Amino acid sequence: MSCPACFLGAIHTGTPTGITTTLHNLPTYISLPPSPSVSKSTIILLTDAFGFNLPNSLLLADHYAVATGFRVLVPSWIPGGGVPLSTLSLMETMTTPVTPFYSILSHLKRLWAFVRVLTIVLPFAIRIRPAPKSILEFARAVKADLKEEGEGGRLGVAGICVGGMYATRLCVESAVEGGEEKLVDAQFCAHPAGLKLPGDVLEAVKRVPYSFAIGDRDFLKVERVEELQAALRREVGSEEEASYEVRVYRGVGHGFAVRASKEKKEEEEPAEEAARQAVEWFKRYL
Structure with missing residues (x-):
């Protein structure tokens, strides 16, 4: 499920501007846009293995909130907490x-x-296998909240590293157990770890607008990514015909979207572009 690169990278400086509270039985970091949004849509961000221990994901949530105008929720989904810094x-x-x-x-x-x-x-x-039930329960509860508010709010899910695997798998879930309404309205993941390819992505793309970011130096080899792209074109059509995108970033490896060194231009620029990819995708579909 994980590789050494899942536990490498830089710690970002800065102070997260959101608040942490308990939401639907999980400690949750909540980042709100700086000004009231005309949209009630919400993004759930599933972190990498470090969880709340690494400020990077919380700072990324703040960026998403500012750039999209949506509320961003970061649940502490890892049983026992993330790995230490x-x-x-x-x-x-x-x-x-x-x-x-x-x-x-x-x-x-x-x-x-x-x-x-x-x-x-x-x-x-061991703690994260099988998938913690709290992830699905949390997402369904947030979706229910959006429906109760009754103002057209949609639910997006973003996942980083191992969080990307679970974000992808949420795409095939229903809003309520046994129901037909889909749970997720748009998904973005960066360098997911643990996916079964091409199956997991194919199933997600058939149900949800799906955006995927990967580095060409990831442990998921370029050849596997090309095989995934070929399977997507064969099963659901081209990116122009269907609601998905797979972007390969040159010169970066696993973890670049959240743990890139800001002192290295060759890492920071792809990380910023991956953040733009997520923001543009969510603004398009939420």
């Missing part, structure tokens, strides 16, 4: 080649980091 430095140590190769101390540091990462990542993987 120390995982970033541990994974960096574990994946950095030893130079010089004969440095015994460096090899011992890598071994220690490897053991520590296992004690963090394995319990995390």
Whole structure:
């Protein structure tokens, strides 16, 4: 489900401007647009493995709220909470080649980091498999709220890394158990981890306007992405004919949309473009 790149990247500076409260039984970060919106639509953002421990996702939610004019909800969906920020430095140590190769101390540091990462990542993987029921329950409750408000509010879902897998799978769910009305009205995911391709995406695209962002250096190889694009064209038509898009960003790997280094132009520019991709998609369909 996860790879080393799921736990690598930069911590962004800044102070999230929203509030955290309990909503539908989950701690939830709520980001509102700076001025009243004419739309009652809402976006649910499912974070990467770090959850609330990493400010990046909350800052991204603030950006979505400002740029779209919609309310953005970030539920703390990971049972037991996200992985600690120390995982970033541990994974960096574990994946950095030893130079010089004969440095015994460096090899011992890598071994220690490897053991520590296992004690963090394995319990995390167990906690999120199978998919926490709270994700579907939360989304259905938010959808019900929008219907009660009765002002045409629609529900968008965005997912980052492992959150992208669950955002994709929400696309095939109904607004109420056993019902026919779809739960999600538009979806965006960036470098999802754990998807079954092309099946998961095909099923999502057949029901929901679906936007997908991936780097050409992702652990999901370009060849697999091309196979996905071919399957989509074969099953549902071209991007011009159907409501989906698959964008490949050059020169970046897994995690770029949320953990890119702002000090590296080659990472920051694709991250900003992926954020624009999400904003434009949601504004189009919500």
